Amino acid sequence: MNYEEAVAYIEETPKFTKKNSLEHTKECLRRLGSPEKKFKVIHVAGTNGKGSTCAFLTSILREAGYSCGLFTSPHLVKINERFQINEVSIDDDTFLAAFKKVKALSDELVAEGSYHPTYFEMLFLMGMVIFADAGVEYLTLETGLGGRLDATTAVEDPIACVITSISLDHMQYLGNTVEEIAGEKAGIIVPGVPVIYDGNDRAAAEVIRKRAAELNSPAYEVVRQDANVLGNTREGIDFSLNNGYYEKKSGIRHEKTTFHIPFIARYQVMNASLALKTMEVLGDMLTVPVNILQEGIARTRWQGRMETILPGVIVDGAHNEDGICKFVETAAHFQEEYPLTLLFSAVNDKDYVDMIRTICDKIRFRHVVTTQVGGYREVPAEELAQIFKDAGCASTAFSEDIGEAFSMARASKGEDGLLFCVGSLYLVGEIKALINVSD
Incomplete structure (x- = not known):
């Protein structure tokens, strides 16, 4: 089977399978050798902004010198875009090698009378194989749809969970209110693991806070008021954060660190702020100097969002x-x-x-x-x-x-x-x- 045939097979998958349980996905991972345990994962869910937030996080990690993977969806032009290693989409040979491993597992499952992996499940499993084989240190993992039942939630031990903006979308799957949808997104929260979340919608924020408290997970809220926009031009946006972590003392004055994002949409300030808060929360594990954070934010690239x-x-x-x-x-x-x-x-x-x-x-x-x-x-x-x-x-x-x-x-x-x-x-x-x- 060549690359084109592999892509065609994946595109045909929805026609002969159904949504599987998380236990099915976990069993698939176990039979693939638990590739998801070979790197540290930052898990990101949300209605809007999760891809951009993933991109900011990945760019910061790259500037800090770490080898990192990025798993996102959907793709815009080519399916390989869903798998990036050090901010570069994988090549066709890498895609095909991972596909063959997952296809062999799928054939075994069907032969045993079990279920074939779904379209998204196949891509997720391929991603875990790809990133493990590449030896990445960190993976920024974007959920597909929802969170609680999403295949990505089969990763049981992320180092941080991030929940971006929540609003009404995919209501036929996730619920008819913001609170119901927030409950689905909050399904990625893991006991004891920090959750960094967009708190601008108070109803959604309350659901996330409550779930985090139930699981004894430290919760860190980020809102628009945490940032000051200093300039918004065709070249991007300059902003600072109202956060002592990013202030430096110069004599008797406190100077705020300024960040530049290469996007013109103000909502990207919120996504960048979530990424920066995540790096702050992970400070004991990831010591990243402020100048590297600035470079990471400024050099972020993300397709199709302003x-x-x-x-x-x-x-x-x-x-x-x-x-x-x-x-x-x-x-x-x-x-x-x-x-x-x-x-x-x-x-x-x-x-x-x-x-x-x-x-x-x-x-x-x-x-x-x-x-x-x-x-x-x-x-x-x-x-x-x-x-x-x-x-x-x-x-x-x-x-x-x-x-x-x-x-x-x-x-x-x-x-x-x-x-x-x-x-x-x-x-x-x-x-x-x-x-x-x-x-």
């Missing part, structure tokens, strides 16, 4: 209510200085009508172009354009072809404007693939 891919062209995978609200916050900051163009698409299991109304309620666009993504879940580009018109956008256009739509949007942006490509991670992936081919 990512500048060309001059004046930003892609953002915002695809739920909270993500769209945060996109609007960022766009509103820049619309007074630059004319804005929007390229938008969404899939039909999201409330795209409300997403569009939220956007149009706060942002004035020079031009809006819509397109369609997501295969069987796609929403017709013409339908999306009409919703923008009904919401008050005077200048709209649409194309079913993403390449043509992107060209139209770039032309509308002009030399003086900003183009935001928003609404779906599928859209971000397609655009990044176009950039790799054409630029």
